Amino acid sequence: MIRSVSAAAVLVTAFSAAAQAAPQAGAVIGNQAVATYENTAGDTITITSNTVETIVRQVAGVTLTSDTSDNIAPGGKAFLPHIVTNVGNGADAFTLSVSENDTGAFDAQNLVFYPDANMDGVADSATPITETPLLAPGEQFGLIIEATAGSTASGTDTMTVTAASQLDSGTTDTNTDTLTVSNGAIIELVKSMVAADDNANNRIDAGDLVTITLAYSSTGLVDATNYKVTDVLDDGLAYVAGSARWSDASGALNDSNSFSDVDATNGSGNNIFWNFNDDDTVDFSIDRVASGRTGSVTFQARITSAADAGVITNTATQTVEGTDFPSSNTATIVVDAEFEVDIADQSPNASMTSGTDDGTSGDDIVSETTNVYQGGVIRQEFVITNNSNQSDSLSVSVLDDSNNTYPAGTTFRIVGADGITPVIGSVGPLAIGESAKVTLVATLPSDATPVAASTTSTPTYQVYLETKSDASGASDTSVAAFMGAVLASSVDLENDVTGSEGDGANPRDGSSNPWVVSEDSTQTTPSLGIAPGDAYTFEMNVQNNGGTSDSYNISLANPLPAGWTVEFRDASGSIITNTGTIPDGDTGTFSVIVTPAEDAVAGDTEVDIQVQSAVSGQSDRIVNAIRVRNIYDVSIVSDQAVQASPGGVVDIAHTITNNGNVTITSGTISASGFSNFSGAIFRDVNNNGAVDAGDEVIDNFDDLPSGLAAGDTLSVIYRVQSPSTGTAGVSEVATLSLGETLNGTGSDITPGDNTVEDTITIVTGDVTLEKYQYIDADCDGTVGTFTKTRQDVEPGQCIRYRIVAENTGAFAATNVEIFDSAPAYTAITECAGDCDAAMSPSGTPTFTSTSISGTYAEVLPGGSVDLEFTVEVDN
Structure with a gap:
């Protein structure tokens, strides 16, 4: 059918990628240190340093x-x-x-x-x-x-x-x-391979002709006698019979000759012996190549289907009087990447054929002639093939275009070779030339108009299937042609509700709405409905009008959302999947119990219920709906106790969660309770746990660009500043509250989790953390000047870090511990003893190649401690 072929030439040059352990020029090396300490109140405080950065400088190699x-x-x-x-x-x-x-x-x-x-x-x-x-x-x-x-x-x-x-x-x-x-024989052998686009498809690929030339030159002072050349062709090349020629004579060389038979003689009386072996080895021998003489043997080969995309290399060997001389250069040709895919009723070589095709094999059409009933299923098997010259995975899809003549409401599924498992994503990878089977499953709507079987070449229905190469997008299409009749349904599924039963074939009411909506048969009161997690039952009747007894499988024609469940039960309450036998003209009953997910969103969700005869395929559907009412529920966590220095600022992080099923677009977010302290609530825009220039003060959900969607969380930071006149031990409690009225009219169903309390206590301890660096170019412990500014470093050089913790408060800080880690592209080193890790004023750090820490029992007010270590940049 319609095929798109993509040829992606593989660019092969003299370049090859070499593994680079060293960071590339311009890479940024940098990180922050972390420290913890205990204040006079016994609280553990965590602080971070500034970030120091190092830029990798370009080095030659x-x-x-x-x-x-x-x-x-x-x-x-x-x-x-x-x-x-x-x-x-x-x-x-x-x-x-x-x-x-x-x-x-x-x-x-x-x-x-x-x-x-x-x-x-x-x-x-x-x-x-x-x-x-x-x-x-x-x-x-x-x-x-x-x-x-x-x-x-x-x-x-x-x-x-x-x-x-x-x-x-x-x-x-x-x-x-x-x-x-050398005054003896010297002979140079140069091999070349030139490929021609014989297929005229703008690429070099299978079937194209390659001209191979073995050029020899006797550059020594004496003749080269008994000169022999052997060339073993790659598996991707097949010798072309009768193509060998010698530059010194006319006519083709005889492939069947052995070295005992002369193939040709030149004007100087020198003989050539040519031989081709079935293992794709070519040999030729010349009894004498005079000094100063040059010549060549040319033959041809075709690129085989076994040639994968990429480079084909070949080298020829040579001897003079049985002594090895240097081999030829390595000659190459590039087989272009070719992407071609096929979908049809059989594979291109007819080794795999559709098991459902009722038409002519090889016509690229999968025909199905069996009649189906309204709501019935049509299954058509296709064969997809990777005709590329490298492995590839193929996707398969239904083209919903003007070629699709199936009735509206038809659903299509594609399943794998087992006829059951849905194809999710792509099929493969498929090797070169490998085929696989997929089946198109078309389910007609139960209200499809009955039609007679086709008596012409025009199908009753048709749709195109397309397969695409994942690697290139190359594509091919084939036709799914249904030639049978659509018979009127003879089973009627109804609701056991007067006025909304759904008589006949139409699965919806006359206005394209569901027949029954839970809790609201009028479909006009959105406030009504069931809560998430609550079950609702639809009572159903099945009328068998088919002329004989029959039983019907019960299922959902379309799946419910994730987390929803459905059960089918008979009159005794037993779970069933089939109605059991219903005599002709009789009616069976069953119940459909649907339970929305605990986090189900507000609104109507359709429940598409289907019964289908396992024998005749006759089926009918009813579309009902579950209405889930709006649930408003927000929460904030959690209570925190923090410390601040007099006049200091502290950031307290909280998380607000929308536990309901409605996006919250309005509702207050407030703080109260302070008398001497002050604070504001910020939206942590970049979720880094700190107030930045881009963070915004908020006091209502309407400050959010799109509100807070169901199930989403919002990170907020309550920034509090203590009074400068505060004394140690003074504390205040702030209450952060979320309004119970949401979106103007909604009421939070669990208001008890709408508040948190933050306790802020003034302490006099305060520790700061600063990080510095310098470059130790030779990794020998050479002392440099520490700085916070960006530095340049080369692979193989070292960076010396210093982290300084200073107590700027009025009371001692105890159990001060500094942590740091080796940045990307580096490892901690002691330079064989020249750049040992060190603590000051005393102590021994604990470290590995990736992390380091040091602990100090006490840092007095005004005092400081530091940790130094060295990392080496990968080389």
């Missing part, structure tokens, strides 16, 4: 790989590959240089760098480079050094290759390359 050895002929060239990796914590570029060590018997000439961004062993351009492009942390860049030997060179020489950071020229790494002048 580089690795160069790897040392390379090669042979070179006098006057010849060698090509030496290397890879530069940025192991710093920020973007950087690197200057490239190479120098001879003059330890050998010859001087290499013209050592030149060329880019090899795809790291295939072949320079990308003829333009020399002296630096890399800008590399992100962990990224790599390939390069080739072209070395040219003098014509009279001999012996062995080494060269030092250096990559230096442009951020910090002192940050370098080196490799040592070794070149040996």
